[in-house]
Each structure stands twice: as structure tokens, then as C-alpha cells.
Amino acid sequence: MLDIIYIGDQIKSPKLNTLCIKPEALIEFEGEIGNFKLQVKDDDKKLKDLKTKYIVINIDAVRENNLEDTLNLDLDLDQLDPNQDIIIIQDYEQISPAVINKEALNKAIEIKNKLSEKEVYFLYRSMRFIDDNDSLFEEARQKGIIFLQYEMGNLEFIDKDKVKYERDGLTSELQGQILTTPLLKPDQRLKRIIRLLNIESNGNEYIQSTNIYLQPSLTGKRGVYSLAGARGPNAYSEYEFEKEFTLNEIKSNLDNFEPLTENKRVVDDKKCILCYTCYRVCPHGAVQEDKENDAMKINELACYGCDGCISHCPASAISIQEKTEQKASNNLLKVLMCENSADTAYKKIDKGSFKDLDIEKIPCASSIKKEDIFKFLRKKDSRLLILGCFEDSCKHITGDGRGNRITNEIRDTLKKLDLNHNRVIFERLSPRMEEDLNGFLLKWKEGESS
């Protein structure tokens, strides 16, 4: 059993038992944190089974030269014609990440040092002041590099050594050797890794996701980390910190694999029709096919307990083992609170005014079931408030969106039934919004819809 398998580039990790595989070598993947099983095809085309506790995806982004007939950042300074000015163009069509910004500033300084008699123009749309980019910018200005800010549409390539630049109604033509900064694009092999590992990504491009729970290098799947180009171009600026975080976290949890939830989610293999809906819905990649039983199964250690699979299973085949039955209440006002946001905020407020509400804690807004909600709405004048998380702060990554969608479908159905659709309302809260929650609950209780 290995400690870490790196997919992509190896990272020095003393005291850990690691192995590095090429992205294209991965053939099959299953298992969960502490026991990932990978089938890998080695260079001799032989299949090999590997087991590892953790996985780190460390695949560089691909550099693509931006425009034909222009120089690139990797040019050798001797290639330059010493009798011509230099025009460096950054952010053309696509804003460059900080790592490219830094390289371009460094290159500009190098060029200016070598060709001090010539003008070096630096055309940019945005400066990314991360790391020491601001001091590089300062140094470059002191050396006499001319910085010109442009907008797309105000810069025109006239010839292979000439650009027209317009700003505040003034037009000028610059002539010289043109150097454009490269574009960073996701490695095409990354898509396949994202699919094989079943992890959440930005439209299958990068693993980087704007979610507070996925900082700094976590993916939605427990035990799988992503670094550098796999996380997107912006991740390069934080690379050293993220690398250290990842290795420290793995070292300190090397054999600490406890389930994150109290009760197991189980799939009834007689009801499961292998439609893969749960697999597609699970934001934590905790579901996989159980070939022995001809049904899906939920990996206990990988499951974060959001219950999205239960509410989405079209065959009603998934349930919580040993769930204590909620006792039915006759209360007409019910509030479902996500335990990661509203319920945390609720703990901080005075509950005196809300004793008469039927408040239920739910693991995630995506766990709401139409069936249960309509059962509740059968009572005339009953009203339901569902409190989920803000988009970027949903612990289950896509749960808030799914909760919102299910609510909208319910409201739509109520409209079609000529029943008041405002009997069901979905709102987003953060755990720190206790004051808002207080006011919000009071208002809702009085029957005012927001």
C-alpha cells in the first residue's frame, strides 16, 4: 500500500511511500480514502494494480503560444534584433494569470538590461499584484520600460512588427519586435482524470472550484488533492503553500480514516437499477458500481452525508441505515435548516420567539425530497421555509443549487395546482448571518414573504 500516488508530476515527499504515474497510464479507478485501487498501464503496456491511501493530481497547465509570428516568453535574448524596439503584449484576448504576469515583467527587465538604448513597451490590461509582482513592476518602471494599459478593441495588429494603440481618443502606432505572452490551457488529459476519478470540476476543465471548503488544494473527493495546473492557472501563485499544506495534511492523517457521518447510507441492491444518477449527483465522488452485487454502493469513508443521492435516486433505492424516524408534528410552520449554514447561525440566537416553529436540521439543501414536502403541504395553510447555503460556501459544492432547483420545481407545481406557491420558500444564508436569520424568521412567521 502506497501513501501517495501522484498523477502527473512527482513532488519530493520524504518519509512517504510514493509513486508517480502519467495521466494517460490510469485505466481504472475505484475505492476511497485509505484504499484507492488503480489499474495502471505501464510503459511496456502491461497492466498493474496499485493501492494507495492518497492521490495528488499534479498536472501542469499547457502553454500555448498566443499569436503566430510573434516572439514568446521563452525566447533567447540573442534572438532579438538589437536595432529594434520591443513591444511586449500581455493579456491579449485572455487575462494572464499572475504567474505569467511575473514572467513577463522579469523578461521585460532582462530585455531592457540588454537593450538599454531601445524602448521596451509593455502593453497590458491588468497587473496582478501577487507575490513580488509589485516590486518587479516598480523596478521595470524605474528602468524606463513604458507601460501602456489597453482594452480589447483598442489594440490592433497592423503588421507583424506594428500595432495600433488607442487610448483616450489618441492613436499611436508602435513599431518593433512583438512578444506576446502565452495562454495557459488545461492539459487535455486532465478531463479524463476528472471523469475517471469522478470529481467536481469547472466544466471538466480545471479542478479549481470557487468554494471555501475546497481551499487550498482539496477536491470534493476525500483523499484526492489537486495542485498547480490541475487546479487552474491562478493556483500557481499559491503553489508552494498549497504543496506544503497537502503534504502536511496527508502526513498527519496517514492512517486516520474514520467515517465522517454517523449512519451509513446503503443501497438496496434489489431496487437499484444501476442508472448512475447517484454517481452523477454525488459531489464527493463517494458512489461507485458494486459489480459483485449488480448495484451501486456508497463508500462509507468517502461519504460526507449530504443525502443528495437519497433525494435524487429515481428508484428510491438508497436509505440511511438505522435512521431514527422523525415524529410527525402537527405544526403548520416548518423550517428546514442546512446544518452548515442556517443551523449554525440559529445556535447563536435567542430561540424564545421561535418555540412554536417546527425546526428540522438537514445535512444539505440537496437532501430535500418532493415526496416529503408535499406530504407536509397536505395540511391546509402549512408553510415551509428551506434555508440553504450561498453558492460558493456549500460544503457539498453543488447542494445549494440542487436544493434551489427542487424548491423551484415544487413552487412551479403549486402554481399549476392553483395553490399558493409562496407556501414554500428557499433562502440562502451563511453561518455568520444570525441577525439576518432572526429577522428573517420573525418576518416569515408573520406570513410576509420576502
Added chain:
Amino acid sequence: MIVAKQKKVNEVIDMLGDDFNSLLIVGCGTCVTVSLAGGEREVNSLAEILRTYYANNNRDVKIETETVKRQCDFEYIDQLENLIKENDIILSLACGIGVQHIVERHQDKIVLPGLNTSFYGATLKIGEWSERCIGCGECVLDQYFGICPIARCSKQLLNGPCGGSQNGSCEVDPDIDCAWELIYDRAVKLDKLEDLINYEPPKNWEVYRDGGPRTLIDQEYHEDRKE
């Protein structure tokens, strides 16, 4: 698989009318479960929606639910015999085949469709399906590199795209891929562009619906029965 979509709930209520006291909603556990329209979850949700509606409108209606593996085989329908007899109306959440199969077994019952059967399709992502086959009776996928011009070209053209193909999209709807662009791209990729030069004569439509409703008899089993 067969892809279906649930009928709007107000249409279902209109269809059911006022002249009944008990209702059985029957789900189907295969294609329409996968297409998230008629599986056990949808059956239970619809039952609760209808119960909510009738309760809020002061009507006393008994609603029962059951989901079988497939409504297109009599053996599964026969498992429901008592339940079907006990209820005034049967609402089937199967494709049109399932609805008619229940009718065939229970001639005296009102059996209503809860779904609009849409097409034979594939899942693109959760909640999104796309038509890939129309069951034309004579597969031509070998000639078009695995992309069907019958199902995926709006005009079912066999000899190249029409003038409405724009940037890879169909003129009928920009969200529809031009099947001929896909066929062309595949031919380029497989280096078989010259295979498309041959003129393809009109298709034999007798094996499709033009020959009337179709029956398929596997001779081997047919002979068995005679014995």
C-alpha cells in the same frame, strides 16, 4: 432507452376528472426510471402532490402506488392484478407501451398516461437526454461512421447537409448539432472522406412505420410454440 417526461400535473388532474374515488399510480422500473420520469421516486412524489391537491380542495380520494420492473411484459402487470381491480383509475407512469399493455390485460379499466413518451435517447448529463435513434427498421450507422442522419438530421438527409447548416448547428434550432457536420468531422478523423462521395439511394421506408404497425417474430421461438 426510452426517454419520457412527466405530464404537467394540472393536465393530469384534468385528465383524471371528478368521477372517481380511488387511483392507482403504477411506475415502471426500467427506461423511464433512468430518465427520471416514472420510477418509484416519481410515483411517490406524484401521489403526494395529488393527495395535497385533493386534500386542499376537500376531496376524499384514495391513492395507492406500486412500481414494477417493466410494464411491457404481462408477467409484471399480472403481479398488479388485485391492485388494479380495486382501484377506479389506473395512472401509468410508463411509456406508451406500458399504458397499452395494462389496457390489453384490463379491458374494463380506465388506464391513463402520466408521461409523454419522447424518444429513444442517451443521457448527456443528469437530467439531459438526446435523441439518437428512431427505430427505422434498417440501420445505416455503418455508412455514416456511427452518426445517424435519420435520427439526428432534422431533414433526414442521406447525401450531405442542406444549406441551413450553420457553424455546426442546424437551422431548425442552433442548439441542435448538424448531424452532417458531425458525420463529416468523423470521416475526416477516420480518413474516410471519400466514402461519402458515393450517392446513397432513397431509404427503404417499408421497414419503418410506412408499412403500418410492426411486429417482430423470432422464427426460432415461433416454431417452438407450434410444437
